Amino acid sequence: MRNVRMLTLTALLVVALGLSACTVTLPSASAGLSTLNQQLGNLLPRANAPAQSPAQTTATTTVPQLVPPATNISDLQTALEQLYIAVNPSVVNIQVTMPAGAGQAEIPNIPGLPFQLDPNLPDGQGAPQQMPQARALGSGFVWDQQGHIVTNNHVVDGAENITVTFADGLTLSAEVVGRDPESDLAVIKVDPSKAELRPITLADSTMVQVGQFAVAIGNPFGLEGSMSFGIVSALGRSLPTNSSALGQGGPSYTIPDIIQTDAPVNPGNSGGVLLDLLGNLIGVPTAIESPVRGSSGVGYAVPSIIVQKVVPELIGSGVFEHPYIGLSGGTLTTEMAKAMNLPEATRGTLVSAVSKGSPAEKAGLQGSTKEAEIDGEKVKVGGDVIIAIAGQPVKDFEDLTTYLARSGKVGQQVELTVLRDGQETTVTLTLAARPAAQQTESASSNQPETPPQTARSGAWLGVAGISLTPEMAQAMNLAGDQTGALVEDVMTGSPAGDAGLQGSDKPFEANGEQIMIGGDVITAVDGKAVTTMQDLSAAVKAQKPGDEVELTVLRDGKKIAVAVTLGERKGAQAAPTMPMAPAEKAPKQPKAAVSGAWLGISGLNITPEIADAMGLNSDQTGALVEEVVNGSPADKVGLQASSKAFDLNGEQVMIGGDVITAVDGNAVVKMEDLSAAVKAQKPGDTVELTVLRNGKEITVVVTLGERPAQSN
Numbered sequence: 001m002r003n004v005r006m007l008t009l010t011a012l013l014v015v016a017l018g019l020s021a022c023t024v025t026l027p028s029a030s031a032g033l034s035t036l037n038q039q040l041g042n043l044l045p046r047a048n049a050p051a052q053s054p055a056q057t058t059a060t061t062t063v064p065q066l067v068p069p070a071t072n073i074s075d076l077q078t079a080l081e082q083l084y085i086a087v088n089p090s091v092v093n094i095q096v097t098m099p100a101g102a103g104q105a106e107i108p109n110i111p112g113l114p115f116q117l118d119p120n121l122p123d124g125q126g127a128p129q130q131m132p133q134a135r136a137l138g139s140g141f142v143w144d145q146q147g148h149i150v151t152n153n154h155v156v157d158g159a160e161n162i163t164v165t166f167a168d169g170l171t172l173s174a175e176v177v178g179r180d181p182e183s184d185l186a187v188i189k190v191d192p193s194k195a196e197l198r199p200i201t202l203a204d205s206t207m208v209q210v211g212q213f214a215v216a217i218g219n220p221f222g223l224e225g226s227m228s229f230g231i232v233s234a235l236g237r238s239l240p241t242n243s244s245a246l247g248q249g250g251p252s253y254t255i256p257d258i259i260q261t262d263a264p265v266n267p268g269n270s271g272g273v274l275l276d277l278l279g280n281l282i283g284v285p286t287a288i289e290s291p292v293r294g295s296s297g298v299g300y301a302v303p304s305i306i307v308q309k310v311v312p313e314l315i316g317s318g319v320f321e322h323p324y325i326g327l328s329g330g331t332l333t334t335e336m337a338k339a340m341n342l343p344e345a346t347r348g349t350l351v352s353a354v355s356k357g358s359p360a361e362k363a364g365l366q367g368s369t370k371e372a373e374i375d376g377e378k379v380k381v382g383g384d385v386i387i388a389i390a391g392q393p394v395k396d397f398e399d400l401t402t403y404l405a406r407s408g409k410v411g412q413q414v415e416l417t418v419l420r421d422g423q424e425t426t427v428t429l430t431l432a433a434r435p436a437a438q439q440t441e442s443a444s445s446n447q448p449e450t451p452p453q454t455a456r457s458g459a460w461l462g463v464a465g466i467s468l469t470p471e472m473a474q475a476m477n478l479a480g481d482q483t484g485a486l487v488e489d490v491m492t493g494s495p496a497g498d499a500g501l502q503g504s505d506k507p508f509e510a511n512g513e514q515i516m517i518g519g520d521v522i523t524a525v526d527g528k529a530v531t532t533m534q535d536l537s538a539a540v541k542a543q544k545p546g547d548e549v550e551l552t553v554l555r556d557g558k559k560i561a562v563a564v565t566l567g568e569r570k571g572a573q574a575a576p577t578m579p580m581a582p583a584e585k586a587p588k589q590p591k592a593a594v595s596g597a598w599l600g601i602s603g604l605n606i607t608p609e610i611a612d613a614m615g616l617n618s619d620q621t622g623a624l625v626e627e628v629v630n631g632s633p634a635d636k637v638g639l640q641a642s643s644k645a646f647d648l649n650g651e652q653v654m655i656g657g658d659v660i661t662a663v664d665g666n667a668v669v670k671m672e673d674l675s676a677a678v679k680a681q682k683p684g685d686t687v688e689l690t691v692l693r694n695g696k697e698i699t700v701v702v703t704l705g706e707r708p709a710q711s712n
Contacts, residue, residue, distance in 0.1 A: 083279045084227050089167045090200045091272055093219045094138040094151055096159040139218035139272030141200045147192035148315055151271030152286050153184045164190050167225055178314030182322055183255055183306055184286045187314040203280035205303035208232055214263040218272030230263030238507050239287060239300050254507040256401040258300045259283045265299040274301040305406050323408035323431040326358020327351050328509045330475055331396040332385055339372035339381045347395045348387040352380050363429035377477040388417035459543040459566040462494020463487045467532040472517050475508050483531040484521040499564040524552035597681040597704040600632020601625050605670040610655050613646050623674040625657040637702045662690035
């Protein structure tokens with residue numbers, strides 16, 4: 001998303017306040033103002049229900065009245081004062097520490113983050129014995145009397161230690177209970193016996209209206225207990241998930257139904273509360289739109305209806321499975337409708353393609369089979385048009401994703417109303433779990449994520465992107481055979497950012513996964529064609545820091561030239577680490593797994609392309625560690641998993657982890673060699689692994705375990 005700044009680990013708080021049963025009458029107000037005041041007072045249902053805990057509250061219940069309704073400006077001021085007194089004890093300050101490399105890599109596009117290296121570690125004296133720690137601040141709020149606290153996933157992702165400070169100054173340590181990167185929500189827990197816990201109460205965010213007053217309480221720039229005031233400025237926004245906004249590079253999902261507010265929010269507000277004027281939660285601030293580090297009047301919050309759906313699952317199992325249909329498509333426009341001989345006013349979601357094996361395929365949904373020329377460009381038309389889901393109208397693609405986020409459940413049967421060849425028909429399908437949900441972190445894990453590996457040194461452009469496909473090209477109104485490197489995200493302060501390159505800002509579902517499109521497409525560097533991300537990487541690699549290159553760029557369908565002076569790569573600028581599989585599911589085992597001794601990794605063979613991307617000799621061989629199973633022998637000795645997304649022959653793989661080159665002195669050229677070496681041992685045997693880590697050879701001694709019974 002262009003210029004969206006995820007307030008990672010410096011939590012952002014946006015609080016939108018609804019005028020539930022509140023009227024505001026200005027002194028000497030005109031009849032027009034009185035009418036407006038009366039309308040504002042009816043925006044939310046009257047709040048007269050008894051107080052309920054978040055776990056008990058549902059999206060249809062009324063909410064408790066924490067502060068009395070305002071009837072004039074004096075009363076409004078009093079209401080705000082009382083709101084702060086009532087809610088501030090429920091909002092906490094969260095401080096996290098993590099390895100410095102992990103923190104800096106996790107949020108490369110955020111300027112001026114308050115990371116501070118541990119002053120007790122050596123400076124300028126070579127590598128210290130332990131990696132220095134980065135520190136950052138965020139916000140959170142009390143969920144229940146059992147010590148659960150809700151915050152943003154990006155606040156605690158990769159945290160090594162978490163400290164929670166309450167409004168009265170009490171400080172307690174916390175551990176992660178569960179995280180959901182796809183909604184940017186997380187739950188941590190403190191010892192409930194050591195604090196007076198005052199849970200927040202929930203409002204129904206589906207009743208929020210543009211123009212409602214909004215209040216934010218959080219810790220901007222570490223300033224605890226700060227409150228700001230504004231309005232809800234827009235509804236129904238889509239926001240890239242953390243991995244996309246931080247430039248992981250590869251497909252990612254969006255969070256729908258986002259609330260936009262102009263209540264001032266800043267770094268440090270993330271994970272706090274978005275409230276109505278009665279002090280009830282309508283959203284959790286997660287990002288701002290800003291060309292600078294501070295508030296520019298556009299903040300985003302995850303709505304309470306999603307919070308209410310996700311948080312209980314995180315508390316119960318540590319993970320949340322998002323419902324999934326499995327189609328690629330977009331909003332049907334007037335021009336598309338005309339090309340399909342439909343009434344020009346027809347609106348809905350046009351199905352471009354159906355993912356293999358998905359609920360959509362099993363239900364018989366049909367993708368586009370024809371092309372039409374619209375505004376001089378060829379686009380796909382002719383597929384099914386979804387006009388309703390479960391009886392609720394679908395006017396655009398966002399309506400479809402919003403229904404799934406608000407009401408969809410894995411295993412639920414839903415009825416789609418579809419236009420097929422101009423005739424209305426009904427299709428019933430069973431929602432499945434979104435594929436990426438299988439990689440959500442375990443509930444019980446309190447271990448830090450493996451730090452991202454040091455990126456290859458050399459020239460640096462500062463973009464994250466993906467190879468342009470025909471489907472993406474058509475969705476961007478480009479020629480179907482257009483190739484190039486699509487810019488998904490531009491790192492703040494990078495050469496690309498300084499040159500004005502533009503990232504993507506529109507969600508598009510491809511093969512069942514949401515990606516961001518609409519950004520610049522780089523088609524050449526110094527006149528040499530760029531057809532894939534690999535071409536762009538190779539072209540940049542061939543330069544040195546300080547060199548100026550000319551990029552040929554497609555922007556909004558027009559070809560322009562952009563001059564960029566390349567910078568120097570500063571080290572750990574990789575993507576976030578690959579999360580572990582859920583604890584209740586069978587752990588992912590190495591390829592060609594066999595019974596007997598067990599190391600506990602999954603990996604792939606090093607290829608010349610992968611070696612080159614990792615800054616190794618192109619003839620380097622070995623077994624690249626993609627993932628390390630939590631609690632495995634490999635995990636216990638600190639083997640490091642991959643953390644950087646890489647486009648290999650059109651497929652995303654993770655690179656940057658340890659490369660195992662020998663077992664007990666016997667060469668490992670490929671994964672099969674590693675599997676055979678482990679198979680030759682028995683549980684309890686100790687082996688010596690020769691490992692390449694950040695380009696340096698080290699030795700790791702590991703005692704093999706016994707393969708879990710459920711392995712396959």
